Amino acid sequence: MTTTTAIRTAPLPEDMRVLLADYPRDDWSEHPNFKRATEQWLGAHAMFRRLSALVRSDVETYLDKNHDAAGYAARLGHFGNLLVANLHGHHHWEDRSYFPELAAADPRFEAGLEVLEQDHAALDGILDTFTRQANRMIKLVQLDEAAAREEAAMVHQGAAQIETLLTRHLGDEEDLAVPIILHHKLRG
Template sequence: MESTSSEYARFLAYGNQLIEVHIGLRDLLADLREGVVPAAELGAHCLAFCAAVTRHHTGEDTQVFPLLAARDPGLRSFLAGLEHDHRIIAGLLTRAGAVAAELRDGSTADGAARLRQELDVVAAVLETHFIGEEKRLVAVLNAIDPSVGLTALTDQAVEFR
């Protein structure tokens, strides 16, 4: 079993990593929306972006949030709200992904414009979600008391990605 200090370091690193992941996702989304990615590659890049956001949120929902809810029951409502956001965002990504797949397959004439419209919606929702998550979740992760220990929360080591 890990030592308390290494668990604490992992949680602190996760808070910092969360911000870095969000910055990377914001940058990728900006590239898609602003025409940095060539139109011929837009569909494929969008699908990769959608998959990256989905992986990120799935990791939070299955690995991080349950641990935090067990440690601090007062966070359950907030974490449930984030999971709700994740479901809404998943629906938006599914819509954008469908347009991206059409564009990638060449089956739509106005696909790039439609996709950028879908991405504008995704960007607005994601930005609000990221800001809220960064303000509250990172503060929670950074405030974890290393003297309390986290090992009692789970019988297995959790790898944060």
């Protein structure tokens, strides 16, 4: 069964990115209010980008018959789980700790928060479907490799959706949050 989730492709509205003009992305790491906590948060985002690209490229390699089924299943189990579990934990922490702090500091964050939370809800659905498909594919490797290859096509669709959503979402999240952090001297 194919599940297609609408992925937001439009950037955050300009009124939600107003501080970005004063705090451009290229200057963040040199800003005196750029602290280790912000660097670590951005590092987690970079890891999610790398993991999602790896999970997608691994399934493409398998579908192109350049990876054996058992080896691919082991990599999918490991890296797919890392991606899903860490995204869930990261978003839970953002929703419970990070986002309330930013919203309390600046009402402009509150307006963007609704958009980001819609992304989180869409991502939860995509991750759930991806997890089911990946688990099914891993089981099928032992039972019927032809069926496993068919299921891998569905895993590829899910991995591509994850990567597409993360590309938009993480960039928007950073463009909204980091200027507020720098402006209000947060996370020090």
